[in-house]
Amino acid sequence: MENRTDKYDLIIAIVNKGTTDLVMNAARKAGSTGGTITVARGTGNPDLAKFYGLAIQPEKEMVFIVIKQELKEKVMKAIYDEAGLETAGQGILFTLPITDAVGLEPLGIHEE
Numbered sequence: 001m002e003n004r005t006d007k008y009d010l011i012i013a014i015v016n017k018g019t020t021d022l023v024m025n026a027a028r029k030a031g032s033t034g035g036t037i038t039v040a041r042g043t044g045n046p047d048l049a050k051f052y053g054l055a056i057q058p059e060k061e062m063v064f065i066v067i068k069q070e071l072k073e074k075v076m077k078a079i080y081d082e083a084g085l086e087t088a089g090q091g092i093l094f095t096l097p098i099t100d101a102v103g104l105e106p107l108g109i110h111e112e
Contacts, residue, residue, distance in 0.1 A: 008098040009072050010064060013079055014040065017059035019089035022082045027065055030078035035065040066098065 013023045020037050027035060040060040067075050076093055083089030 007069055008066055008101070009069055009095045010098055011067055011072065011076060011079070011093060011095050013063040013065075013083065013091050013093045014042070014060055015063070015083050015089035015091035017061050019083055019087075019091070020061045020063055022087065022089050023063045023079050023091065026078040026082035027063075027075050030075040031071045032065050032067055032075050035063045038062045038064070 011027075015023055017039070024032075024035055024037075038061065040062045042058050042060045065075065072095060076095070080091070080093055083091040084093075085091065
């Protein structure tokens, strides 16, 4: 039932609550078709916050975006420019490879 794919990655953006519009607008402009948003709670290190001069807000939101690998860097840069650490979003981003997927056929993820 599982389908193999190496053509897609999952972008995960963790941003301050209420700033997911920054993430999704930037991602769409860079070629993404959508994403999923969840509520999260962060527990930052107060010493690191002082060192970097950041105000850590515990209320976070996470955005999950399945993206074609060839668009990944462009979309990540666009998101970081709009919602990265130097913005109101104070976001961090990372990616994970999608090696197996079921139910993503509209994205073209299926085994021939």
